[in-house]
Amino acid sequence: xxxxxxxxxxxxxxxxxxxxxxxxxxxxxxxxxxxxxxxxxxxxxxxxxxxxxxxxxxxxxxxxxxxxxxxxxxxxxxxxxxxxxxxxxxxxxxxxxxxxxxxxxxxxxxxxxxxxxxxxxxxxxxxxxxxxxxxxxxxxxxxxxxxxxxxxxxxxxxxxxxxxxxxxxxxxxxxxxxxxxxxxxxxxxxxxxxxxxxxxxxxxxxxxxxxxxxxxxxxxxxxxxxxxxxxxxxxxxxxxxxxxxxxxxxxxxxxxxxxxxxxxxxxxxxxxxxxxxxxxxxxxxxxxxxxxxxxxxxxxxxxxxxxxxxxxxxxxxxxxxxxxxxxxxxxxxxxxxxxxxxxxxxxxxxxxxxxxxxxxxxxxxxxxxx
Amino acid sequence: xxxxxxxxxxxxxxxxxxxxxxxxxxxxxxxxxxxxxxxxxxxxxxxxxxxxxxxxxxxxxxxxxxxxxxxxxxxxxxxxxxxxxxxxxxxxxxxxxxxxxxxxxxxxxxxxxxxxxxxxxxxxxxxxxxxxxxxxxxxxxxxxxxxxxxxxxxxxxxxxxxxxxxxxxxxxxxxxxxxxxxxxxxxxxxxxxxxxxxxxxxxxxxxxxxxxxxxxxxxxxxxxxxxxxxxxxxxxxxxxxxxxxxxxxxxxxxxxxxxxxxxxxxxxxxxxxxxxxxxxxxxxxxxxxxxxxxxxxxxxxxxxxxxxxxxxxxxxxxxxxxxxxxxxxxxxxxxxxxxxxxxxxxxxxxxxxxxxxxxxxxxxxxxxxxxxxxxxxxxxxxxxxxxxxxxxxxxxxxxxxxxxxxxxxxxxxxxxxxxxxxxxxxxxxxxxxxxxxxxxxxxxxxxxxxxxxxxxxxxxxxxxxxxxxxxxxxxxxxxxxxxxxxxxxxxxxxxxxxxxxxxxxxxxx
Numbered sequence: 001x002x003x004x005x006x007x008x009x010x011x012x013x014x015x016x017x018x019x020x021x022x023x024x025x026x027x028x029x030x031x032x033x034x035x036x037x038x039x040x041x042x043x044x045x046x047x048x049x050x051x052x053x054x055x056x057x058x059x060x061x062x063x064x065x066x067x068x069x070x071x072x073x074x075x076x077x078x079x080x081x082x083x084x085x086x087x088x089x090x091x092x093x094x095x096x097x098x099x100x101x102x103x104x105x106x107x108x109x110x111x112x113x114x115x116x117x118x119x120x121x122x123x124x125x126x127x128x129x130x131x132x133x134x135x136x137x138x139x140x141x142x143x144x145x146x147x148x149x150x151x152x153x154x155x156x157x158x159x160x161x162x163x164x165x166x167x168x169x170x171x172x173x174x175x176x177x178x179x180x181x182x183x184x185x186x187x188x189x190x191x192x193x194x195x196x197x198x199x200x201x202x203x204x205x206x207x208x209x210x211x212x213x214x215x216x217x218x219x220x221x222x223x224x225x226x227x228x229x230x231x232x233x234x235x236x237x238x239x240x241x242x243x244x245x246x247x248x249x250x251x252x253x254x255x256x257x258x259x260x261x262x263x264x265x266x267x268x269x270x271x272x273x274x275x276x277x278x279x280x281x282x283x284x285x286x287x288x289x290x291x292x293x294x295x296x297x298x299x300x301x302x303x304x305x306x307x308x309x310x311x312x313x314x315x316x317x318x319x320x321x322x323x324x325x326x327x328x329x330x331x332x333x334x335x336x337x338x339x340x341x342x343x344x345x346x347x348x349x350x351x352x353x354x355x356x357x358x359x360x361x362x363x364x365x366x367x368x369x370x
Numbered sequence: 371x372x373x374x375x376x377x378x379x380x381x382x383x384x385x386x387x388x389x390x391x392x393x394x395x396x397x398x399x400x401x402x403x404x405x406x407x408x409x410x411x412x413x414x415x416x417x418x419x420x421x422x423x424x425x426x427x428x429x430x431x432x433x434x435x436x437x438x439x440x441x442x443x444x445x446x447x448x449x450x451x452x453x454x455x456x457x458x459x460x461x462x463x464x465x466x467x468x469x470x471x472x473x474x475x476x477x478x479x480x481x482x483x484x485x486x487x488x489x490x491x492x493x494x495x496x497x498x499x500x501x502x503x504x505x506x507x508x509x510x511x512x513x514x515x516x517x518x519x520x521x522x523x524x525x526x527x528x529x530x531x532x533x534x535x536x537x538x539x540x541x542x543x544x545x546x547x548x549x550x551x552x553x554x555x556x557x558x559x560x561x562x563x564x565x566x567x568x569x570x571x572x573x574x575x576x577x578x579x580x581x582x583x584x585x586x587x588x589x590x591x592x593x594x595x596x597x598x599x600x601x602x603x604x605x606x607x608x609x610x611x612x613x614x615x616x617x618x619x620x621x622x623x624x625x626x627x628x629x630x631x632x633x634x635x636x637x638x639x640x641x642x643x644x645x646x647x648x649x650x651x652x653x654x655x656x657x658x659x660x661x662x663x664x665x666x667x668x669x670x671x672x673x674x675x676x677x678x679x680x681x682x683x684x685x686x687x688x689x690x691x692x693x694x695x696x697x698x699x700x701x702x703x704x705x706x707x708x709x710x711x712x713x714x715x716x717x718x719x720x721x722x723x724x725x726x727x728x729x730x731x732x733x734x735x736x737x738x739x740x741x742x743x744x745x746x747x748x749x750x751x752x753x754x755x756x757x758x759x760x761x762x763x764x765x766x767x768x769x770x771x772x773x774x775x776x777x778x779x780x781x782x783x784x785x786x787x788x789x790x791x792x793x794x795x796x797x798x799x800x801x802x803x804x805x806x807x808x809x810x811x812x813x814x815x816x817x818x819x820x821x822x823x824x825x826x827x828x829x830x831x832x833x834x835x836x837x838x839x840x841x842x843x844x845x846x847x848x849x850x851x852x853x854x855x856x857x858x859x860x861x862x863x864x865x866x867x868x869x870x871x872x873x874x875x876x877x878x879x
Contacts, residue, residue: 222484222485223480223483223484223485224478224480224485227467227471227474227475227478227485228475228476230464230466230467231464231467231475234464234465234466234467235462235463235464237462238461238462238463238464238475239475239476240426240446241424241426241446241456241458241462242446242450242462242475242476242477242526243445243446243447243450243476244475244476362465362466370426
């Protein structure tokens with residue numbers, strides 16, 4: 001493990017949290033601030049984590065994927081559309097519609113990835129161009145369909161967005177119930193317990209993202225699939241000479257990556273807010289890429305890096321909550337556009353390689369020619 | 371020998387690549403427990419034949435028999451299943467994987483879905499002990515020296531129970547001592563019933579280790595002979611198809627004053643690691659100084675530092691008393707440096723430019739090639755026509771892209787451009803004949819010697835010890851970025867040089 005990298009990540013998160021605690025403690029006890037920030041961090045990091053995992057699968061197999069943003073956006077749209085269709089047109093119940101929405105999101109991510117795979121693996125198109133195609137196509141496709149289906153004259157839904165079936169529910173993990181006896185009669189203890197419990201009460205996609213991080217890490221470094229995936233990304237010819245089908249391995253990994261990006265897209269419209277607007281992903285696919293790079297192409301590293309971006313988002317939200325108690329010498333923190341820059345400045349800083357060089361897979365972005 | 375002893379037979383193999391008939395009705399057989407050498411120049415069709423047997427390409431015509439049974443080999447999976455293993459010239463190893471991971475790749479052992487590294491490591495240790503290979507299954511391949519990486523490749527084939535092992539140019543990257551070690555391992559393998567196909571272009575080795583020798587030329591098998599019935603000259607003739615002069619003829623040298631002086635040079639590579647530590651030497655006019663050493667001991671960085679392509683950490687480079695440390699390559703060229711770079715395709719030529727343009731790369735900005743910033747096409751063409759005939763470059767016209775020429779002719783384009791300039795005082799030739807056919811090698815060697823006889827200083831860097839010994843007047847040996855020995859060629863022996871190249875202790879001479 002790369003301690004310098006993880007140490008830096010921990011440091012940044014502590015600084016971000018510390019800033020908020022220092023400012024907010026006049027209004028709220030630190031434990032409440034920290035737990036609520038943690039909960040926000042994990043939730044906000046969800047699409048970044050899944051996007052970064054998408055990149056890890058593709059790039060470990062040797063295919064650069066800058067199309068994550070487009071895959072996410074497409075999935076966000078089609079997941080949402082699917083849920084609405086199921087709910088309004090086919091009259092399914094809300095729960096089933098939402099579940100099918102997630103399915104459609106994953107499917108559309110997969111199809112976009114299939115396009116990327118065909119372009120970059122079969123036709124050996126420059127992979128950056130292929131990814132750009134995906135990104136532009138996604139913006140155009142979702143924007144166009146969004147307008148055609150919901151707004152304007154003669155649109156299918158007659159000019160208004162029909163009611164959505166809602167979003168995925170929060171899963172309550174009963175820590176409070178289990179540990180209440182430890183607190184006994186102490187009210188503050190119980191209060192803290194409830195606050196801590198809030199960190200663990202997440203929605204299904206957020207929880208699966210974390211499980212998928214550890215699952216992917218295990219798959220990549222401890223299974224046959226992972227060994228072969230990394231082999232075709234490092235030295236495809238070597239893999240070919242021992243009888244591994246390079247094209248097949250690359251295809252499958254890009255498709256898996258597409259499914260991950262699809263799930264990330266579902267987070268926006270099916271888990272977070274039940275609505276869609278053009279350009280909704282707002283660059284998060286690219287931040288995922290940055291997280292993947294800072295995580296040195298490992299799932300756990302990418303997750304840790306995603307948490308940094310999540311924490312800076314939590315900072316932004318909390319700065320608005322504590323706006324009125326920000327000391328005058330720190331007044332710049334009132335400006336949300338300054339605080340909002342944090343993730344982007346961090347990204348640039350991280351990518352300079354000051355925190356330790358990252359090493360991409362050796363054959364990343366190189367089409368395989370026999 | 372009876373028919374039953376033949377473990378592998380290729381009959382009437384024909385393979386056409388666009389524009390080349392790489393294998394034309396080739397017959398080849400391998401007996402159990404023998405070392406069968408396959409000798410030929412680059413492009414003779416040896417590697418094509420082996421790639422067909424290994425399943426990396428499919429033959430157009432012909433049949434392959436293993437143990438007397440015809441088999442169809444469509445991919446390496448088929449050949450591996452038939453007991454064929456191949457050690458490629460460029461190792462098929464993944465540097466960031468451990469030895470065990472590399473060995474098991476494609477044939478993994480798993481326990482409940484998880485890679486079973488312990489079982490594989492145990493099997494590697496067993497193979498390693500049995501054949502005296504001595505590899506550590508938990509080492510990262512990228513940390514291993516080349517000789518050990520090659521052993522990992524051999525372990526890879528044995529792990530898959532190969533009974534036929536193809537070694538493609540295995541000695542190209544080894545010191546003479548490492549090569550001896552490899553030959554010992556090869557004999558250990560054959561003693562246990564493994565059959566070996568040994569591909570090479572080195573005549574001495576073939577005569578030393580092979581049981582039979584098959585020579586290929588231009589896609590055909592010329593002949594198969596036992597080593598006892600042939601000699602180097604005869605084999606060379608078969609390879610090239612005409613009389614070849616194996617020894618380079620040269621007069622005694624008349625060294626004049628120092629032309630190149632390198633003083634206390636320190637250089638770092640792109641990762642920031644110091645690859646040249648305190649190197650000093652001089653090359654005199656009319657002298658060829660050879661730098662011997664196994665690839666990757668700092669030769670690349672040294673030549674880049676001297677030619678202005680890489681920043682010098684500290685130290686000095688002087689040409690003809692003029693301090694040229696860290697000057698630009700153009701400045702160096704103007705000062706009389708001719709550079710034949712290590713990688714002719716990446717650094718020597720612009721492959722997508724015509725031969726004529728490539729021949730003017732050093733001087734295009736000066737008259738007569740350029741007039742107030744406008745390229746003079748006529749001058750360029752005339753220059754190209756002159757050089758093409760003077761240096762015997764085989765090209766359909768001066769306007770053909772350099773990338774379309776054969777390796778030998780590409781190198782002649784570079785040699786023509788560099789050596790034809792008027793003010794050349796120093797030639798730096800880095801691996802000038804790597805991968806070339808015997809004819810081109812002869813030619814380039816003679817051109818280098820011509821320069822020396824004209825009083826030019828020549829710095830020759832080569833991983834081929836034979837080339838160093840044939841051309842140089844003096845030899846320095848590089849090991850891990852330092853000069854470990856300097857010796858007059860007349861007093862040098864292959865064995866001693868080989869020991870130095872392997873980093874053996876050097877007594878101060």
